[in-house]
Amino acid sequence: MIIAIPEPLKTLVTFAHPILMTLTLILALYAGYVGWQYRRIRSTEGEEKKALISKKYNLLHHNLGSVFLLLMVAGAIGGMAVTYNNNGKLFVGAHLIAGLGLTFLAALSAALAPILQQGKEWARSTHIAVNTVLVGIFVWQTLTGFEIVQRILEQMSKAS
Template sequence: MNLDPTLKTLLTFAHPVLMWVLLGLTLYAMYLGIQIRRTRTADKDAKKELIQAKYNLRHHQISSILLAFMVLGTIGGMGVTYLNNGKLFVGPHLLVGLGMTGVIAISASLTPFLQKGNDIARYSHIFLNIVLTALFGWQAVTGMQIVQKILTAA
C-alpha cells in the first residue's frame, strides 16, 4: 500500500506517542486506585474528605479511557507495522503487548465484583494492574529501541 510519506511518518510514530501517554495515564489510574483504597480504610472524618474528591469516579473514567485506547493502540501498532513492512514482527514486544491487552480487559471485567466488595476480585485486580504497569514499563523501553531502529534505518 502506497501511503503519503507524511502520513506514513505520522502513523509510524502515533503508536509510541499514544503508548507513552497511556503509561502516564496508567500511573495516574494507579494513584487514583490507591486513593480509593485509602478512602475505604479511612476514619470517619478523613473518609468524608476523601469521598468529596471523587477518586472512584475519576478512577473508573481514566480506566475506561485506558482500556479503550490500549485496545486501539495495540491494533493500531500492529496495523502500522504491517502497512510499513508487509508483515508483523513476532517477538517479545508484540507478544507482551497482546498479553497486556488481555490483562487490562480481565482487570476491567472484575469491576462488577469489586463493586460488590469481593475481596478475591479486589486483590486480583490489584495484582493484574501491578503486572500490567511493570510490563508497560518494559514495553516503553523495548518500544524506544524499536523507534531508534526505525530512525536509524531512515
Template sequence: MVTNTSEFIKFWSQFSHPIIMLATLLLLFYVLYLGLQLRYIRTSDKQIRKELIEKKNNNRHYQLGALLLNIIVLGNLGGMAITYVNNDKLFFSPHLLVGLTITGLVTTSTSLVPFMQKGNDLARHTHMILNFCVVILFSWQVISGIEIVQKIIENISITQG
C-alpha cells in the same frame, strides 16, 4: 524522501503509536494513583474517608480506567496495523507478545469491576495484582518501544543518507 500523501502518512504513522503509548503510560500512573486513593479510603478513619470521598476519585478512576482500557486495546491494534502497513508483516518479538499480554490483563482486570462493586474482596485483590503486572509490563513496553523507534530512525537515516 516522502513523495506523496500516502507515503507521508505511512512515514509519520510509525511515530503515532509510540507517542500515544508514552502518554498512555502517564495516564496509567494517574489511574493507579486514583486507585490507591480508593484503597486508602477503605482503610482510613471516618473523617479522612469523608474528605477523600468528596474528591470523587472513584468516578475519575472508573472513567479514566475505561479510557485507559480503550487506548490500550486500540493502541495495540493500531501498533500492529502500522507495523504491517509499513513492513508488509508483523515482527514476532517480545514487544508484540508483551503488548498482547497487557491487553489481556487489562481486559481481565476491567471485567472484575462488577464483582468489586458488589464487595468481592477476591476480585478487588485480583484487580490490583493484574494492574500491578500491567504497570510493570507497560513500563518495559515503553522502553522496548523506544529501542524500536531508534531502529526506525536509523533505517530512515541509512535510506536517506
C-alpha cells in the same frame, strides 16, 4: 493489503503508536494513583475520609480505566496495523507478544469491575495484582518500544 500512506503523513502514522502508548502508560500510572486514593477511603475516618470521598476518586478511577482499556486495544491494533503496513509483515517478538498480553490483562482488569462493585475482596486483590503486573510489563515493553523507535529513526536517517 498495504495501504499507500502519503509521505507527509507517513512519519506521523509511524510514530502515532509509540506516542499513544507512552501517554497510555502515564495514564495507567495516574489511574493507579487514583485507585490507591480510592482504596484509602476504607482505612481512614472522620474528616480525612470525608475529604477523600468528596474527590470522587471512585468515578475518576472507573473513567480512567475505561479510557485505558480503549487506548490499550486501539494501541495494540494500531501498532500491528502500522507495522504490517510499513513492512508487509508483523515481527513476532517480545514486544508484540507482551503487547497482546497487556491487552488481555487490561480486559481482565476491567472485567473485574462488576465483581468489585459487589464488594468481593478477592476481586479487589486480583484487580490490584493484575494491574501491578500489567504496569511492570508495560514499563518493560515501553523500553523495548524505545529500542524499536531508535531502529526506525536510524533507518530514516540512512534513507535521507
